[in-house]
Amino acid sequence: MRTWLPYPIVSLGLCGLWLLLNQSVDPAHLLLGALVGIAGPLLGRRLQPRGYPRLRAPWALFRLLAMASVEVVRSCFNVCRIILFADYAQVNASFVRVPLTLRDPYGLALLSCLINMTPGTVWVEILPDSHDLVLHVFDLQDEQFWIDTIQRRYEQPLLDIFTTEADRADLA
Structure with missing residues (x-):
């Protein structure tokens, strides 16, 4: 699961943002939103220097x-x-x-x-x-x-x- 969705919350957010920007929940927009939500974190995975940050305070x-x-x-x-x-x-x-x-x-x-x-x-x-x-x-x-x-x-x-x-x- 982590190989296809390394950051599931980011994927969900990107898909939701796609749907909001297009102001539509047509099947084509749902599919494109899902593709953006999956591809975005996969392509940006290597940009993370050390995983998630740890907030100490x-x-x-x-x-x-x-x-x-x-x-x-x-x-x-x-x-x-x-x-x-x-x-x-x-x-x-x-x-x-x-x-x-x-x-x-x-x-x-x-x-x-x-x-x-x-x-x-x-x-x-x-x-x-x-x-x-x-x-x-x-x-x-x-x-x-x-x-x-x-x-x-x-x-x-x-x-x-x-x-x-x-x-x-x-x-x-």
């Missing part, structure tokens, strides 16, 4: 997502204010290097999503030699503020969520 994930939602709304207003009312000569778009401790691929992927969905910030790359995150900030006023924000507000909860005590001892 689900409440920390909830708090992180709630805090990030507030941050996204706040950033929307700030970016709109800058675009509509600021003098463009005063806008200081710049890059910031943020040293990261987080090494878990799922944690880094979630960090990337959180940073990129926040208006005014873009994840550029992780430098392979130093494992620093290069971040582009639309209007940089205080570089240390951004380093502290990424490390304390985002990286620390992600370390709590995705790493074990043994992993943290290896990182230290």
